[in-house]
Amino acid sequence: MERLASGDLGALDRLYEQYGAMAYGIAYRITGDRSAAEDVVQDAFLGAWRNAARYVDARGTVRTWLLSIVHHRAIDAIRRRRPTVELPDSDAALPDTLTLPDTWADVELRLDRAAVQVALGRISDVQREAIELAYFGGLTQTEIADRTGVPLGTVKGRLRLGLQGLRAALLPPDAADRASRG
Numbered sequence: 001m002e003r004l005a006s007g008d009l010g011a012l013d014r015l016y017e018q019y020g021a022m023a024y025g026i027a028y029r030i031t032g033d034r035s036a037a038e039d040v041v042q043d044a045f046l047g048a049w050r051n052a053a054r055y056v057d058a059r060g061t062v063r064t065w066l067l068s069i070v071h072h073r074a075i076d077a078i079r080r081r082r083p084t085v086e087l088p089d090s091d092a093a094l095p096d097t098l099t100l101p102d103t104w105a106d107v108e109l110r111l112d113r114a115a116v117q118v119a120l121g122r123i124s125d126v127q128r129e130a131i132e133l134a135y136f137g138g139l140t141q142t143e144i145a146d147r148t149g150v151p152l153g154t155v156k157g158r159l160r161l162g163l164q165g166l167r168a169a170l171l172p173p174d175a176a177d178r179a180s181r182g
Contacts, residue, residue, distance in 0.1 A: 001052055001055050001057075001062060004048070004049060004052035005052035005053040005055070007049075012045065012048075012049050015045070015048065015062070015066070016045055019062075019063060019066050019067070020041065020045075022063075022067065023041045023044060023045070023066065023067060023070045024037055024038070024041050026067060026070050026071060026074065027040040027041050027044075027070055027073070027074045027077075030071065030074035030075065030077075030078065031074050031077055031078060036074075036077050037074070039077065040070060040073045040074045040077050041070065043073050044066070044069045044070040044073045045066075047069055047073070048065075048066055048069055115170060116166075116170070118169070119165075119166045119169035119170050120132075120166070122165060122169045123161075123162050123165035123166060123169070124162075124165075126158055127158045127159075127161055127162030127165060128162065129148065129158075130144055130148075130155055130158040130159050130162055131159060131162045131163065131166070133147065133148075134159060141155050141156055141159065
């Protein structure tokens, strides 16, 4: 690094021979583009050559220092990318008579609500009460314990078991089997 800091191009060659392939691999994984990865590596090694005097041995190895430069330059390259084609506004070109309101959000909300109501019917009354007070009533666990007259630990257990029961009821049968095993 001292030779590199003094401007020795041989030191830069040696650094590239040692870490060039690794640097390219990181840059390519981040950018997903061969040309961009090559540019990133070139820019990173040029930056390392110019800033070699800033390298501090105690903060990490040369490899770590250099590869972090590559990583940051690759992220910068991704951020600089601009979309190649501007997408038109979705409804801008269509007359009002040809567009319909999107009702899927309402349908999805109703389906979710119905599934949660069915799932709530599958857990015990005390678990359902704890969940309703916590999630629909906005009460804390301590407030639920005070309101229901049960110990705080019991409230926590009811909530945990109730949420597990809801999860099992809301997951598809094959996913629920996998979740209970793993």
